[in-house]
Amino acid sequence: MNPATNQISKEKARLDTIARHIQPKAEKPKLVTSTCISMSNENIVKPGIRSIPRKREEVLKLHGWGYNDSQFKMNEKGVITFTGSKYKLSGMVMPQLRPWMTETIGIEVDETSESIKNIDLSKIPKPIVNEEFTNELSKTGMEISTDPMDRLVRSHGHTLEELFLLRKGETNKRIPDMIVFPRNHDDVVKLVALAVRYNICLIPIGGGTTVTLALVCPENEERCIATVDMTQMNQILWVDEKNLLARIEAGIIGQDLERDLAAIGLCTGHEPDSMEFSSLGGWVATRASGMKKNVYGNIEDLLVHVRMVTPRGVLEKNCMVPRMSAGPDLHQFILGSEGTLGIITEVTLRVRPLPECQRYGSIVFPNFARGVECLREVALNRCAPASIRLMDNQQFRFGQALKPESEGIFSSFIDGMKKFYVTKIKGYDPANMCVATLLFEGDPTVVAQQEKAVYEIAAKYQGMPAGEDNGQRGYMLTFVIAYLRDIGFDYEVVSESFETSVPWDRVTDLCRNVKDRIHHECINQGVRYPVMSTCRVTQTYDAGACVYFYLAFKYRGLADPVKSYLAVENAARDEILANGGSISHHHGVGKLRKQYMSRTVTDAAVGTIKSVKEYLDPRNIFGSGNLV
């Protein structure tokens, strides 16, 4: 083939790929599916359009997860449906879900706990205003708001205790006194300078999806708290295809970023489960991790350059290079700073051409331990697909319960598997069976090689391929699972997820011990109903894995459900640390896990973090109180 035609055909292939990614309506090629996993076809927003408006509450729930229109709900027939139109699951009925919830956590149709409909804004704490600061600030032309609703919706993240409070129509004693909306880097520089001059407490907020109490205002903060809403800084400033870089404003929301890049045939590949709502700045500030990190890397791998405005000035590198040896890497202080050192304004990320091929897959294992061994070997051989996740038996069964009535891709797991290996299924005990879901992405030949390698390894551990549909369904559920907590709340169930990272040799033990600990602690707390504690391995590395736990129990009969829940989560975290796990793989520390910092690193290390803070922000302008 001559080079010119080769070039042309490549170009055409690329255009095809782009078309696929931005026009999901187009006929789907057989084994390839859209990257915009969460959006159903009709509701795709045109490139350049921002999915979350300045008034978040117009689209997002006040006291729950995600879009207003989307929720699990019991219909008149007592069957659970998923409402709205945003997701593939939208409008579907899941007949097995309620029986499953009754059996595994003990919900009853008539034992409910409804959330209040509207929050009484007159009860919102009065703001502490600093007139001079407000005056000076308004001169810069930045939007400022003291509207109670604006303040309320930016006063929290998504931990259980925050939502429990909101559902009762209550707020913390202290919420932001004002919200500032900077438009660009220079606005932020001016803002920080004024905050220093008038001794204002600043708390940056991106998508507000934090699950560590990172956005909670310290109760004893007497200064005016200005929460800095970054989401109006949402442009891709430039794209450098030669070096495969893009400079992006920190307030951009994940789905908008990917959509805009897709329009020009690129992607970052960073897909945290919260990507529909979380922001680039938030990712950097919490050291986020995306589902496809095996191909694209975690946020720290993607980050090439970053600007952070601190009370000392702008912290950044003066070059934009793939790597450098110039003392300790300053980026590492910005990554994971959790809003305590300054405001991240602009981030330069590595970008990649959109993958030509995407394939799903799934493997069943006779038990969890075998699955872990398989994942370890896959990691060892560096043939891990973009994503590989291993669910334990309970999650596997939970996945079954989510099966909608309609046919198609949602046909039950066993059905899907039977299509493949009707006969071989014998010998797999449904009470121990586990499933791994796979997402391959990239060049078709590479994908084919990876598939072969992974299934070969799996066979060594009695892992049996269980079809593409099962895999795809698993990933599709990723984005709706977060909605389940809200229906749990409706039926007196508190639930939460938390995660850790751990060396390979400890994974299985840690999972088992933590689940045991949860059960024992729930008994201690007087929980009267069956407890759901389940886990999955969501990320693999050479040296270990990330494990994600889900915990849910019905709190009827407990005096203080939140307190009991926290006792259980703390017990679980204690067990995690004792088992050689970390304080967090990607959620961060915030205020929720601050108490564990001294167990996680030595005093000298805590001192180092403090001294950097002391230098950059001696007056504690960034006073959210996270981390240490």
Added chain:
Amino acid sequence: MELLYGSQGSQKTQSGYINMLNNSKQQNFSTLRFATKDFKPPKYMHCHDRHTTKIWQTAMESDRVQWIIQQVVREESKSEEDVKQEAEHILKELAFTDHMTILRMLGYVLFKVLHSIYHDGVFINIETVKKLKDMIKHHPVVFMPSHRSYMDFTILSVVCFYLDLPLPAIAAGMDFMGMKVMGSVLRACGAFYMRRSFGTDRLYWALFTEYVHTILINGDRPMEFFIEGTRSRCGKSLNPKFGLLSVIAEPYLKAQTYDVLLIPISISYDRLLEEGLYGYELLGIPKPKESTSGLVKASSILRDNYGSVHVNFCDHISLRKYFGHLDRAVHACYPRYMLRLSSEEQKYMEILGYKIVLQQQHNMNYTPWAVMALVLSQHPHGMDMGCLIEETIWLKIIMDKCKIKVNWSTGSVQDIVQANLKKFKHLIEVEGPCNDVPKSIVRVSGITHEVKGHKTFSSNLDPTTIQETVNHIIIGNYRNQLLHHFVRPSLIAFSLLRRSGRSCPGTQFNPDTLLPDFKFLRDLLVREFIFEPKKLNDDLKQGLQFLVQCNAVVLEGFNSFILEKQANKLLQFLKSIFSVFLGGYWLTIQFLLNSTETHLQPTLPGKVQKWIAGILRNPGVEHEMLSLHMISNALHALVGLGYLSVYRVDNQKIVQPIQDQLVGAASKIAQFIDIPYLDGTQATKLGSTAAKL
């Protein structure tokens, strides 16, 4: 099981025990039913079923073993093939197998044997077992029985089978493996064999550790091991060994299991099968090598009645609770297969060992015979029956006050005493007027029934000495069962009686003033009795408590006690029980002071023994002092106190007396007891000065 042991079968006795051998009348029938009964033990919830070969394969493939194999290959320049083969060989030698049919057959035989020798029954405290059954589902468990007889683990396995408890995997000594058929039969029932000392052989250690770990973690079976390390031949508990205990605790400390429950078990025998064997062994006469034929021969003595056995499952100790204050994350920064415990963990491991032994001791059952032995051993030259009965009654009152539970059967103490004298007529002779029972003389019999296989000629002692000593030792062993109850108050008695020789009612004393004496004696007797390290004050308190309960002293004011009228008898009694130990220790010191040779550690106790045998007729020298166990306890204690030093020359351990210290110790002991008599030739210059002090 219901059918057979239901309503009338397993009725609980008042004290919460059931008798496993209750159906003795229809023996043949029930034995068969026993062996073929359903067996559905509870199972640990995280246990994956696997074949026994899979267990040792898992050990073989473990990171620790692979790591050590690589080390050995590198450092001893052996081929990997060879080392692996060696490892596999060791594992096969180690591993247990699982054959339910063999087990049922053995169960059949054992059940029959138990029936024929334990006429009074095998009793189990059933309430604790019920709780245990539930716990077994949630956590791996370790049975930790006391170890006084070969019967221990057979009885325990039969009990487990009987009660539908999972059968344990038993860490047994290699000596059993030597037995031709029995070795494999026991293996088929869950015994696995460990070498006595494998501290230095890293491959063996790694294999053994991983083997135990994988069983423990997966919970295939409860683990069973003897914390005392070996059978106690002297009726007392032995100090705990920590090696295997650390192996057991490691999986919890390194978070490989959520928890591990330790179940101390006290197994008490009215009469030991090995009573004679032990008597000889303690005198240094080698035991016959364990062999199946030996067992069969021994079975000829199995026709006797050995009374009853009590199996007491004690309250569990959760490692999670016990080590709860230690952060297991200390093990997060290196691979778990490298054996490393923090100094804190080691410290608490040691305390745990003592806790377990103390708990075993606490839950022992005692027979009236042990109480009689306690009286009889105070009168080595015999006593009249009336006096024996009287003192037994007096002791019964004391023990009742202190809530020491003895299985006094029904009937008067006199009847009980006479019945027991009949039971133990092979140890005791009674002579005198049959019409005037109280006047008849009871004494330790000088005729012994030679136990087959004993080679008396290889001993340091001449046959007559052996003959006249053995029964004293045996009776001492029965007495020893009780001594841990008395040792603490007795150390106080020594101190109170030190200056005046007798105690005057109304004397007031402050316990703090007792401390130096108490500490000295406690340090001296650490090998003899179980004292938890660093619990000096608690031990003193316990001793005082005993005296208070017996109304010998009363608390007066804040920290001061007053002696009561009846104190003197009790104090004198307490003193006299333990005088034999102090006397033996004193003689050991005299020997060390007199002798001018260099002493090799292994042969030293024999030399001391021989010397004591030579002065056996001296006033104050008693037969029991010939016990090698006592002598070597004395030597160990002296080393521990720094009165003896041990050093190595050419791979031989040499014991070096430190004269000043020993002289000091001897003179101190002499303040507490009437020391044995030594004449000028027997005691050289040093000895006699010490003796006079």
